[in-house]
Amino acid sequence: MSPAAQSPEQEAFARYLSTRKILIADPSAAARSGIFKVFQELGAKSAQITLVNTYKQAQEQIEQVKPHIVIAEYELGRRCGLDLLQNQRQAQPTETKETLFIVVTGNTSQSAVARAAEEDIDAYILKPFTVEVVRKTIMKATLMKIRPPEYVVQIEKGKALLAEANLDEAEAAFQQATTLDPQPSLACYYLGQVKYLRQIVEEAKGSYSKGLEFNKIHYKCLVGLYELLVGQKLHSDAYEIVKRISQYFPANPKRLAEVLRLAIVNGKYEDVEKYYAIFCNIDDRDETLIKYICAALVVCGRYYLSAKFKTRALELFTKAAATGTGRVKILKEIVQALLDFDMTKEAAQFLAKFPPESQSSDEYLLMSFKVLNTTGNRSQIIEKGRELIQKGLQDEQLYAIMIQRSLEARLTGAAETLYYQAIEKFPHRKKDFEQMVATMYET
Template structure:
């Protein structure tokens, strides 16, 4: 591929800290790099820049930790698009922890730069990255050919090129990972599994291969093996717990609740500050019959975001299902005070009082329902039982 000189490039600088963006831009200008400069405060805004056909970006320098869309989430979007996938991407991290490196490598980051850094370091890293792109090693050339052949529908040719890539660098996990993916796409699962196993033998941090092996094990009904692979993937890269969430959904479908609970608890430990995830997990656990876990997830979501008081309805339902009638009724009463015309909520509350042997309270709640919805049969049945 043709690569411009750094002086002719348009740079996109992505960082949620204004001073850091200005600092990187100043360094680039000092080096006489950059024709045009664009800035974004997070990956979401950066992706919008990249979708604008009137803007051409030749080089991206992005922070890892950012709100809304992180650096690796942005990288994933970029690598998934034919239009943007070949843009050089330099990831900036406060520290190159194992999980960050593994996560970025999974999406084929071109290079890392650890904060703090000086102009000379930035210069060296950009030159090194561009030189590697201009003069790719044989393994990269074969993998590029493999990708093009796959896109043309020539799966056999793509596999042949991936095999050449593996022969060119037998120590790299990437060719074997690609071979595994291609064989899986072709439906040759035995060969795919063998390739993914070779990938993790060469790189114990190859998250993608662990994930793929987990999927294969699950399809073969080897649940314990699947959990083992998914657990290892999350140990390496806990931020990619969405894969485990999908796995838990499959376990629910198989009615393997104990295994699903193991997976969800593992995810919850890593998603400490992700409120959206906790809400989703609570709903999944409630639907799947893991009521105590659902209550825990809903509590944490409400605690983390005061605007999610609407979850009290689901929290109350989970507590009732878990046998915590008194606490569940208390939560539902509070929710009903905020949503006094929510018939479904009031029915739950009335039933809770019936379970607790408190017919008078149940009757009062049923009467409230009847005033809102005079034709409600459940409210009528509750009132008849309480008479």
């Protein structure tokens, strides 16, 4: 492209690029090479472009080189490219504000796109790409950073004033911003933030809602409203908002955890089962998603036990155990719940689901002991309990059972020793242990 053919924007862009450090992180060498060429054609200097193919290398380069532009594949081995941005924001918050972060990926799923949008990255380019799309997208994202429209300038001015706690001037800046764009949802969001800081909660709610009238999927307004409702403990309203957020921004495991938590808080247990049914249809489930769904099923199961719907509870526990195959923490919670409701036989059945390789784990040994406490004879229980304590297992209930069983066997010396050990290890349970041994001195 000859200089004479360039527009003022293209010239500004080429000037900007010529002094910028660029990092391209992609496992595909061909993709790295293709994007490298695009940057060269746009005016970047080869010596300023670093190519890496792993997450770890990318992280190292971000720390050492502090690139101005990061192009990352969404799928960087086992890690997500977006985690680079999260880490950079934590480690270098000031530099990150100036950094351009673009994802180039073969992942077309709405869940990946929504997650990227939530992270506020600058652009998302699909592979296979055309050179023209890459060129246009990088230019557009860069010009937005180096020559932002007046609306964005005004918002940034307001944000800076907000950071200085200058609420009056920040509010004025955001109000001004609302006149500079036909759909000023972002300005409404920041006005809401100002109102919230002034503790005028209803007006904050009004601002977020107004932002959502302009744009019903404005992420910041949705999250602002949600956090406000949670703060006011309006769990039912918060649940409706977080469901709306999840509708447009799927696959965020933390968001799903909030949906599940609020479903439980609001007593919408049947919703949890519906989410589980949908979850079963997902091919790529990440570990966090599995963990949250299983935990929610167990909590629901516990609720059904308390409401005497034992069959329903067992169905949910079975689903949680099947979905969380091999996850001993889930099995431990299930066994504990069943023991708490005196369902010893069922507890033993779930204990048997612990995978063989975990049967020397502390979780299994403790659960096994607790089941033995309901099925075994006293001397077996005491012998096993001593074994576990000698092994160094730390569990309040272990000590509580051992104290009780020792008292029943009139082993007062042993009971007293266990009592002193227990109150030292679990000082928050001192009153409970005191109550147990009080009977020792009464009898």
